Amino acid sequence: MAGLEERYQKAVAFVGAWDAGKTMPNDRKLLCYGFFKQAAVGDVTGDQPYAVQFEKRGKWDxxxxxxxxxxxxxxxxxxxxxxxxIKEFDPQNPGF
Structure with missing residues (x-):
């Protein structure tokens, strides 16, 4: 079985090319985004964006x-x- 880092890199590459991922509900995209940023950068930096900055605020949150x-x-x-x-929104896709 591949190591965690290798599986993670494959998952990240998969998302970049996954067509069904483009139509995913934003709340589900943001779950992955938070995990991605935490793995890549560590704890969140900067001030929380204003609530009217919907996309930036959602990502920061x-x-x-x-x-x-x-x-x-x-x-x-x-x-x-x-x-x-993948199982919920694209069950025919074998994944990464």
């Missing part, structure tokens, strides 16, 4: 929701959430 999570845990959660999304 998703990232802030996983503040303190370890890189490994964030990668694991990213993979698990993506697998759930």
């Amino acid at each position: 998703a990232w802030n929701a996983v503040k303190g999570m370890s890189k490994d845990e964030a990668m694991k959660n990213y993979i698990e959430e993506l697998e759930k999304q």
Whole structure:
């Protein structure tokens, strides 16, 4: 079985080319976004954007929701959430 880092990198590459992912509900996209940013950067930085900045605020909030999570845990959660999304929204796709 591939290591966590390798599986995570495959999952990230898969999302970039996944057509069904483009039509995913925003709340589900943001779950993966928060895990992705936490794994890549660590804890959220900067001030919370104004509420009228919908996209920036949603991303910041998703990232802030996983503040303190370890890189490994964030990668694991990213993979698990993506697998759930594939099963729910694109069940014929074999995934990554």
